[in-house]
Amino acid sequence: MDPGANSPEKQDKENLVGISSKRLGVCGWILFSLSLLLMIITFPISIWMCLKIIKEYERAVVFRLGRIQADKARGPGLILVLPCIDVFVKVDLRTVTCNIPPQEILTRDSVTTQVDGVVYYRIYSAVSAVANVNDVHQATFLLAQTTLRNVLGTQTLSQILAGREEIAHSIQTLLDDATELWGIRVARVEIKDVRIPVQLQRSMAAEAEATREARARVLAAEGEMNASKSLKSASMVLAESPIALQLRYLQTLTTVATEKNSTIVFPLPMNILEGIGGVSYNNHGKVQNRA
Secondary structure, eight states, X not given: OOTTTTOHHHHHHHHHHXXXXXXXXXXXXXXXXXXXXXXXXXXXXXXXXXXXXXXXXXXXXXEXXXXXXXXXXXXXXXXXXXXXXXXXXXXXXSOEEXXXXXXXXXXXXXXXXXXXXXXXXXESOHHHHHHSOSOHHHHHHHHHHHHHHHHHXXXXXXXXXXXXXXXXXXXXXXXXXXXXXXXXXXXXXXXXXXXXXXXXXXXXXXXXXHHHHHXXXXXXXXXXXXXXXXXXXXXHHHHHOHHHHHHHHHHHHHHHHHHSOSOOOOOOOHHHHHHHHOEEEOTTSOEEEOO
């Protein structure tokens, strides 16, 4: 005897999905015997009708006389289905993409917006998906729409635009908890697009432009202040050494001559010649050679 046959977990699962541990009964065994006898009489023709192929990504939930035959689905591979008393339902276990259409949502700060998203989920329990809900894919699709509207309705527009990942994670958690009884596991939720009214877009663009302009003015003012401090320091250094001022003047002329290959006419103060060649200039316009 299996020690886990009457465990509380198995009893709860049987009560959840409608699996009964009772036997077929007298009438059930009679029908089972007749079905098996019919398959033997019509052999080998019946074998092609009773053998079913279940693919690797599929599972088959077999109903015998209206009851699920086992507590888990069959497959993959070959399964035997008795004629007249067995009915099976195939369940695809691959990941399903659920595209949520744009939902018109009123945010917490009274802004009307349209948000669409996508949900990735898969069936991990074929028995629960068949026995606990009529159409598991339609139910998951409608629940995803409702959850998206409920979650985004509690957020402001700025929170929706800035916190998409957190909102998607909260939607995924809510969907996963709600669809656990259906044998569904939500793998990922993504918010694709957030559409806002055109007037609000213009207002937000004007606000952003004003913010950028104010920031640019602040940066320009800081640059002017730093430049004035640097010029003040440079003037103090040049005031201490007149020769440095002359060298700076000549360096500027060299730079201009290199960039602009043309003739340059510039005034040359006579006090520069005093420091370079030892020439003095008096007030009467006479030039004397100190040498």
